[in-house]
Amino acid sequence: MTQHSRDLSRRRLLFGGAAVGAGVLLAGCTSNEQQPTEAQTKAAAPGGNAEPGKRVTIGFSAPAADHGWIAAITNNAKAQAGTYSDVEFKTVEAGADAAAQRAALSTLISQKPDVIVLLPHDGKELNAFGLEAMKAGIPVVNLDRAFPDAKAYRLQIKGDNYGMGVAAATYIVEQLKAKGASNPVIAEIAGMDELELTQERTKGFNDTLAQAGLKVANRRAARFTADSGQQEAAQLLQALPKIDAIWNHDDDQGIGVLAAIQQANRSEFFMVGGAGSKKAIEDIQADNTVLKATVTYSPSMASSAISLARLIGQGRGMSDLVELQVPKEIILASETITKENAGDYVKLGF
Amino acid sequence: MSDSPPTSTAAPERGAQLPAQSPPVDPAETALAGEKAAAGGRLSWWHGEGGEGARRNLALIGVLVVLIVIGAATRSDLYSNPDWVWDNVLSILKLASVVGVVTVGMTFVIIGGGIDLSVGAIVALAGVWCTTLATQSYGAGGMIFSALTVGVCVGLVNGLLISYGRLVPFIATLAMLVAARGLAAEISDKQTQVSDNNFINGLASNNLLGIPLLVYILAAVVAAGWVLLNRTTFGRRTVAVGGNPEAARLAGIDVKRHTVLLYAISGLCCGIAAIMLTAQANSAQAAMANLYELDAIAAAIIGGTLLSGGRGTIIGSLLGVIIFATITNLFAINGLTTEAQNMVKGGIIVAAVLVQQVQFRSLTQFLGRNRLTTT
Numbered sequence: 001m002t003q004h005s006r007d008l009s010r011r012r013l014l015f016g017g018a019a020v021g022a023g024v025l026l027a028g029c030t031s032n033e034q035q036p037t038e039a040q041t042k043a044a045a046p047g048g049n050a051e052p053g054k055r056v057t058i059g060f061s062a063p064a065a066d067h068g069w070i071a072a073i074t075n076n077a078k079a080q081a082g083t084y085s086d087v088e089f090k091t092v093e094a095g096a097d098a099a100a101q102r103a104a105l106s107t108l109i110s111q112k113p114d115v116i117v118l119l120p121h122d123g124k125e126l127n128a129f130g131l132e133a134m135k136a137g138i139p140v141v142n143l144d145r146a147f148p149d150a151k152a153y154r155l156q157i158k159g160d161n162y163g164m165g166v167a168a169a170t171y172i173v174e175q176l177k178a179k180g181a182s183n184p185v186i187a188e189i190a191g192m193d194e195l196e197l198t199q200e201r202t203k204g205f206n207d208t209l210a211q212a213g214l215k216v217a218n219r220r221a222a223r224f225t226a227d228s229g230q231q232e233a234a235q236l237l238q239a240l241p242k243i244d245a246i247w248n249h250d251d252d253q254g255i256g257v258l259a260a261i262q263q264a265n266r267s268e269f270f271m272v273g274g275a276g277s278k279k280a281i282e283d284i285q286a287d288n289t290v291l292k293a294t295v296t297y298s299p300s301m302a303s304s305a306i307s308l309a310r311l312i313g314q315g316r317g318m319s320d321l322v323e324l325q326v327p328k329e330i331i332l333a334s335e336t337i338t339k340e341n342a343g344d345y346v347k348l349g350f
Numbered sequence: 351m352s353d354s355p356p357t358s359t360a361a362p363e364r365g366a367q368l369p370a371q372s373p374p375v376d377p378a379e380t381a382l383a384g385e386k387a388a389a390g391g392r393l394s395w396w397h398g399e400g401g402e403g404a405r406r407n408l409a410l411i412g413v414l415v416v417l418i419v420i421g422a423a424t425r426s427d428l429y430s431n432p433d434w435v436w437d438n439v440l441s442i443l444k445l446a447s448v449v450g451v452v453t454v455g456m457t458f459v460i461i462g463g464g465i466d467l468s469v470g471a472i473v474a475l476a477g478v479w480c481t482t483l484a485t486q487s488y489g490a491g492g493m494i495f496s497a498l499t500v501g502v503c504v505g506l507v508n509g510l511l512i513s514y515g516r517l518v519p520f521i522a523t524l525a526m527l528v529a530a531r532g533l534a535a536e537i538s539d540k541q542t543q544v545s546d547n548n549f550i551n552g553l554a555s556n557n558l559l560g561i562p563l564l565v566y567i568l569a570a571v572v573a574a575g576w577v578l579l580n581r582t583t584f585g586r587r588t589v590a591v592g593g594n595p596e597a598a599r600l601a602g603i604d605v606k607r608h609t610v611l612l613y614a615i616s617g618l619c620c621g622i623a624a625i626m627l628t629a630q631a632n633s634a635q636a637a638m639a640n641l642y643e644l645d646a647i648a649a650a651i652i653g654g655t656l657l658s659g660g661r662g663t664i665i666g667s668l669l670g671v672i673i674f675a676t677i678t679n680l681f682a683i684n685g686l687t688t689e690a691q692n693m694v695k696g697g698i699i700v701a702a703v704l705v706q707q708v709q710f711r712s713l714t715q716f717l718g719r720n721r722l723t724t725t
Contacts, residue, residue: 022499029485029496030537064540067637071540193688218685226542226631227638231445235682238441241434252542252635259632263555279544 048319049311056313057088058306059113061105062143063121064093067224068252069275072299072350073119073143080303087310098125105129109136114313115154117305119143127152141309143302154312156329157305159297161197163334165204167295168247168272171336173212175270175292176244184244185217185269187236189229189257191249193221201249201274217243222253229253233260243269251277251294258289266290276337278349285342293338299350301332403663406654409705410669413698417676425683438679440562444554446675447568448473448627449645450668453653454575455619456646457667461579462612463592463659464519468508469620470642471530476500476624477634478534481543490549497628498621504530505617509610527643534636542635545628553629564626571622575664588612592659648695649674652702673698 058081062074074091081089092108094101098121105126108116116138120126123145130140130152139154147153176184188205191198198221209215218239220232229248237243237260248254251273261271273280273294280294308326311317317324337345422429429435452469459466479485480497488495504526511522545551553563579585590598591608599605623642628634649670655662674695681691 022495026479026496026499026503029479029488029492030482031484064535068541218682220682221688223637223640225635225637225640226633227627227635228640230631231678232682234441234445235679238438238679239428239683239685241428241431255542255544255633256631259551259554259630263630 049307049316052084052086053310053314053316055086055088056115056310057090057111057113058309058313059108059111059116060089060091060118060306061094061101061108061116062119062302063101064095068277068350069250069297069299070119073302076299076302077117077306080306084310086314087306089306094119094121098122101126102129105133109133109138113138115139115141115309117141117143117302117309119302120145120147123147139309139312141305141312143305150328154328155305155308155326157301157308157332158330159301159332160334161200161297162204163331164249164274164295164297165201165206165247166208167334167336168274169205169208169212171272171293171295171338172245172247173209173214176214179244181244184214185240185242186214187240187243187246188216188219189232189236189246189248189253190219190221191224191253198249205247222250222256224250224253226253226256226259229256230260231256233257234264237261237264237266245269246271246290247274248272249274251275251280254280254291258283258291261290276345276349278346281337281342281346281349284337284339285346287339293336296332296335296337296345296348298332298348300348304330403654403666407663407666407669410653410666410673414669414673414676417673417680421676421680421683424680428683438683440565442672442675442679443565443568444562444630445678446668446671447564448623448630448639449642449649449674450568450671451571451619451623451626452639452642453646453649453667453671454571454664455616456643457650457653457655457662457664458575458579458588459519459612459616460647460650460655460657461592461659461662462588462609463595464512464609464612465523465647465657466508466613466616467520467523467643468504468526468530469616469646470639471527471534472501472504472617472620473624473627473639473642474634474636475504475530475534475537476621477628477638478538478543478636480624481545481628481634482537486545486547490547493545493547493550493628494625497624498618501617501619501621501624502614503617505614505620506610508617509613512613513606513609531636538634538636540636542633544633550625550629551632553626554632564630567622567626571619572664572668579664584608584611589660592661594660645671645674648699652699670702 060077060081062077063070078089078091081087090108090111090113092104094104101121105116105118116133118126118130118140120142123142127147127149130142130147131149133140134152134154140152142153142156142158144158146156146158172186186209188202190202193199202219206216218236220236222228222232229250233248233256236246243266246257246269248257248271252275254273254277257271261267267290269290270292271290273291274297276294276296276298280291283289283291284294308318308330311326315325318326321327335345428438452473456466456469476497479500480493485492485496508523508526511517512519515522553567556563558566579588587598587603587608590601590603591605595605623639624634627639631638650662650667651657651670652673653663653666653668653670655667677691677695677698681688681694
């Protein structure tokens, strides 16, 4: 009996010790320290808009999604605000959905900011908030996900989803023509299919391919995550034993897509990405994968939104334009990054 | 002969089948009873209680065959190439491997009378934890160690909350689902963490004797799960605890401790799955393994695991996972949309449960009455 209990206590001691050790080791493993990536800011050049003006308070809200692009949006906005001595930056967590974001925004209004920069969970659902804020005399800068009502914003700045599809298809058509491929097999890996932006991207892609007399042979929708990208790509490769070109909508999920391609030992085609992540641009520059190009949808728009919000708050126009006020709508062009110009874009990768 | 009592009425039939169950067929008895009894002996697994799991699994294999036949009929150009077919089988198994490992753990929890909604979140947390730069600096060993430890620890927390905190499993694991994804997002700073470890990434790209390593991992976990459930006291106790916890307690089983261990097993499976998924995607992020809890529960249920506990098989769950993977594959090779695929998946879940409610015995009786079977 005593022998037994001593054994037991020794076992407990060993087990407990191992558990404590494991805990200490694990806790040490959560660090993600690395060189801080340079945020996409534009340092104030002397003269013009850079001249310090009236002090402006900018309120900012963006969803807390688990995605590199949204994280880059928030980081860029914060960093850009930091480059101005005359800007006070107030950010509110947008929570998990449109309702939570609406609640957070009402606390922001009570703090009386001069301008609000807002990336809504859903443009349609937060349209009413835009109207309300504008009526209260606070200009709203609507970032990326568009309010349908033009009275709900002072400035709308967004990426071009349809244009992304157009740019990707244009590059693919060009390359296939250069290779002289007959009856090329084109595949598409989309992002979350229920989002409007995915449908716009696909429409731009299909429209442009159709003009060249081509169409998509097979299309799978992933979920903007690397693991879903890998799974859908693996099945897509299985469905098409020979492919000439693939467009993958999103570079974050592209990590998984590239993994699936490498796991299947396939390399007879080339791939075009989407968004323009740092890793994708580096891969294109190194030219050692099937990824040969990516079409941008850059989170640098958040930095520009902050700069323009500051000008709106100060009642100034853009110094290079003739108009005395900031324009009402800005749509970023979707640019195509290839090996030739990757060097210029790598600093904009997120 | 069709209406003679021994074969066509229920009560004597069940009595007659019982002795014939464990030793296949007694030769003397067969000789005496003649042709009729021989036929009954041959079909004893079909009529008897003991063969119920086998019958269910056979039905699942039937579904699988149907799916493959549909695939072969719709894409005969692909199926005519044997190399492609072999590749396709492997790709289905690779697709099933991660969810398969999660489902083995889930099957234990459900048989034991619980439910674990946090498995997808645990996979994400373990995946993110094992791909931080700090963990990656310890190499593959450190990554595997931290993924498994994180999985087991989270499982233990689930188990302790449920058995000693007396929380309903649904609530406890729902809370863990939210919390673990939150912690994963916090650790990863919402970024996709790329794995640079060649050993880990190689798990998904390397083959041994022509079969991917991921498939071996799945096979090993399934085999271990099968032995644990069917050939150990632990497994029998799991069935007892799930079937009737009060009776199990009175029989001297430490139900609370046992429940904690079941959730720890589920957590361990999630840790293993996290390594496999990280290997497949060469990366991890907080949103990974999205809705795996539902995939695993659905697979376990169509595999014949009773949601209220006390019954279930590992092989059935594995077949369930493989069926779902085959559906995904079937839709992909035909270029159909994910929406249509999800609707079919939903239909199959409902159909499987409906079929399980139809007693197989009454079906065979029906067939016998209408002279549709050989007896």
